[in-house]
Amino acid sequence: MFDAEPLDVVAIGAGFAGLYMVYRLREQGFSVHGFERGDGVGGTWYWNRYPGARCDSEIMFYSFSFLPELEQEWPLTERYPGQPDILRYLEEVASRLDLRKDFTFGAEVTAIEFDEAADRWTLRTAQGHLATARYVVTAVGCLSAANQPGFPGADAFQGLSLHTGNWPREPVDFTGKRVAVIGTGASGIQAIPVIAGQAAHLTVFQRTAQFTIPAENGPLDEQFVALWKRNYPEWRRRARHSAAGFPYTPSITSALEVSEAERRAAFEAAWGAGGFTFLSGTFRDLALDEEANKTAADFVRAKIAEIVHDPDVADMLKPRDFPIGTKRLPLDTNYYETFNRQNVSLVDLRRTPVEEITPAGIRTTAGHHDLDVIVYATGFDALTGPLEALGIRGRGGQALRDAWREGPQTYLGVAVPGFPNLFTITGPGSPSVLSNMPVSIEQHVEWIGDCLAWLRGHGGEVIEATGQAAAGWTDHVQQVASVTLHPKAATWYMGANIPGKPRVFLPYIGGVSNYRDHCAAVAANGYGGFAVFPAPAPRPVGKGDDGTRPGDGRAA
Ligand code: N01
Numbered sequence: 376m377f378d379a380e381p382l383d384v385v386a387i388g389a390g391f392a393g394l395y396m397v398y399r400l401r402e403q404g405f406s407v408h409g410f411e412r413g414d415g416v417g418g419t420w421y422w423n424r425y426p427g428a429r430c431d432s433e434i435m436f437y438s439f440s441f442l443p444e445l446e447q448e449w450p451l452t453e454r455y456p457g458q459p460d461i462l463r464y465l466e467e468v469a470s471r472l473d474l475r476k477d478f479t480f481g482a483e484v485t486a487i488e489f490d491e492a493a494d495r496w497t498l499r500t501a502q503g504h505l506a507t508a509r510y511v512v513t514a515v516g517c518l519s520a521a522n523q524p525g526f527p528g529a530d531a532f533q534g535l536s537l538h539t540g541n542w543p544r545e546p547v548d549f550t551g552k553r554v555a556v557i558g559t560g561a562s563g564i565q566a567i568p569v570i571a572g573q574a575a576h577l578t579v580f581q582r583t584a585q586f587t588i589p590a591e592n593g594p595l596d597e598q599f600v601a602l603w604k605r606n607y608p609e610w611r612r613r614a615r616h617s618a619a620g621f622p623y624t625p626s627i628t629s630a631l632e633v634s635e636a637e638r639r640a641a642f643e644a645a646w647g648a649g650g651f652t653f654l655s656g657t658f659r660d661l662a663l664d665e666e667a668n669k670t671a672a673d674f675v676r677a678k679i680a681e682i683v684h685d686p687d688v689a690d691m692l693k694p695r696d697f698p699i700g701t702k703r704l705p706l707d708t709n710y711y712e713t714f715n716r717q718n719v720s721l722v723d724l725r726r727t728p729v730e731e732i733t734p735a736g737i738r739t740t741a742g743h744h745d746l747d748v749i750v751y752a753t754g755f756d757a758l759t760g761p762l763e764a765l766g767i768r769g770r771g772g773q774a775l776r777d778a779w780r781e782g783p784q785t786y787l788g789v790a791v792p793g794f795p796n797l798f799t800i801t802g803p804g805s806p807s808v809l810s811n812m813p814v815s816i817e818q819h820v821e822w823i824g825d826c827l828a829w830l831r832g833h834g835g836e837v838i839e840a841t842g843q844a845a846a847g848w849t850d851h852v853q854q855v856a857s858v859t860l861h862p863k864a865a866t867w868y869m870g871a872n873i874p875g876k877p878r879v880f881l882p883y884i885g886g887v888s889n890y891r892d893h894c895a896a897v898a899a900n901g902y903g904g905f906a907v908f909p910a911p912a913p914r915p916v917g918k919g920d921d922g923t924r925p926g927d928g929r930a931a
Contacts, residue, residue: 382406382508384827385498387484387765389474390418392514392800392816394465395439398472399824409474409514410500412483416469418516420461424542425562425750426549427569428458431590431706432811433650435603436622438464439813440611445471447607451600454649455592455706479504486766487511489795494837494908496796509836510796512823513762517801517808517882520760522753522872524557528732538751539566549573552747555737557729559585561705563752568713570750575718578744580737582724583702584694586675590706591649615818618886620811623652630658630667642674654700662700662859672699682711689714691723701864703808757867758803758881759783769794782870782879786840786848786904787894789819795839798823803881804852808868810887818887822894826902833911844904856880 386396389411400407413421430437434456438446449464456464469475479500486499490507498506521540523529529536537547539562554574556563559581571577603610613622630638638658645653653671660667676693683689692711713719727741736746756763759779767775770793778784778793785791788805789798800819801807807815830838856862861880865871869878883890897903901911 380406381495382408382506384408384510384512385410385496385506385508386512386514387411387498388418388514388516388519389413389416389469389478389480390420390514390516391439391465391813392516392820393418393478394468394472394474395441395816395820396512396514396800396823397477398474399820400827401477403824403828405827407477408506408508409478410482410484410498410504410506411478411480414481415466416475416478417462417465418514419518420458420465422519422541423539423562424458424544424546425537425539425566425752426547426573427565427567427708428539428542428562429565429590429592430456430458430461431561431651432621434460434595436610436614436620436811437461437813439468440607440817442468442471443607447604451595451603453592454595455590484765486768487797488768488772489770489797491770494796510798510827512798512800513765513802514800515761515765517758517761518755520756520764521751522755522760523751524753526729526732526737528734531734532732532736532746532749533734534736534746535748536751537748538753539563540755547748549748551575553736553745554578554748554750555580555744555746556750556752557737558752558754559583560752560754561703562754563750564705564707564710566750566752567719568707568709571713571716571719574748577719578722578737578746579714579719580722580724580729580739581691583696584692585702585705586672586694586699587705587707587710588651588653588675589646589649590708591647592708614811614814614887615891616888618888619651619655619809620806620814620887621651621655623656625655626657626659628658629660629664630670631660631664633658638670639674642671646674646678650706651704654704662861665698665860665863668698668700668860675699679711682715684715688721691721697864697866698860701861701868702866703868754867754872756873756876757870758807759870759876760873762799762802767794767797769797780877782849782877783881784842784845784849786845787890787897788848788852788883789823789894790838790840790845790905792840792842792845795837798826804848805883806885806887806890807882809882809884814887818891818894822898825898829898829902830907833907834909835907835911837908838902839906841904841906848904851885852883853880855883855885859884 383405384407386393386409397409482500485501488497496511521538553576555578557580610622641657645657680689727739730738736744763776783803785804788802870876
């Protein structure tokens, strides 16, 4: 139970990040409490219960590395874990570590204000909770503020309206229903084949056609699992020191230095194997070079033409206006095949835009679609949205939303100048959504835990990223992105899906391993780029008073 005593730390969110952060700080002897708007743990996996919801990271490395016993005991059944499996996993973590007692659930944080006289944060929830703490750690995820398009008439729809990112707890039965799915990103692409299997009729409203690669999901072989479990520490090490948090070896070959036949064979093999290695494991320059990228895009467009029987529908499904991989590449199970079903139709919103939602359905410029259910698979106000929704006000009462009017300014994606003692797990400017999330979350949690231990050991109470350090890091984030094809596409990585949002590349694409080294160097250098008050006395670099080296520690 939360008893309103002043705390060392408040954490917000009870997904992977919040659970580990609260556990870590509790073990370090800090008084810490978490607030979570859902009624239980799970974060992303609590809210995204839509049919077909499944993780695109393989199950072997979509888990914590700091729980070696659970790692050995947890069943690895399917290649990709479904939403219910991941939710069960996080519930098990919460039970084993006895974490629920350190959280208040059903508590939506709406205001977090820094009191400069006391150097403390005051936090309020919509449900009336009030807390004060020296430090605040946000663990609210990158994709937790649902993007609900403002179609005229949407509120008047008499049927059921659902958003994939805010799905009800009870399963929705689509049997006999006329259903619309608006949006064909990773969520829509997972949901569409499953809903099509239940609904009387499914109409897919597509604004931008997407590339997608077969997931090739299926049961895992027992021998494979046993071998994997025996070598877990090495796989984890490789994931930490990789580009994207996956323990695979990237290709070193250019798509342009091999013959057409070799290129096709590589793409065909990766398509058959399924998964993200279609991009990273085939050729090294698909994300960097337009000509190389086009070879992969052409391959997928040819696959769409092969799979989809109706040539007009196939044509509508072929993505043409962005390089493959610049929008997050979804993995699918029978996505393109679904458009061969008699009960599925496709509406191209570029040709026939939505005019309005009516009480009975959706009217486009081509006519009216009668509907019982509308599923909005329209994505999220990514990375900045969940943070700005917390109502954070830093020095001088400045709102985070105002500080980030031209785009987020962060130092390492974990701290913001003008907002002392605030840490943002997987914030903008960190690898976050470009990586296997548990790997990036663990790195941030451990770095923050080490930082707070170091402050305590050095008598520091306030730590704040300097404006100069944040400006330098923010420039670096943009510069690294500019080497890739990403800025050429209008994507949520660029803030382009939200009207009025500044167009800057939000995550850090320099790689998980480089990023980890960078953060470790900052810590080893006495938290260079941060101002600390009271300033720590000069002391030999390396040893904190609690006996840990900054940046080195792991929880268990
Ligand atoms: O959202 P999206 P998502 N009118 O933004 C369309 C992660 N994820 O929820 O492309 C009509 O990708 C929009 O069209 P356009 C993953 O990182 C992970 O699918 O903007 N359409 C697009 O088609 C992913 O990238 C997993 O033109 C509108 C769609 O809605 C991220 O979440 C599973 C519209 C939104 O696609 C977000 O994926 C699922 C409008 N006004 C998701 N507004 C796993 O690994 C938007 N759209 C499990």
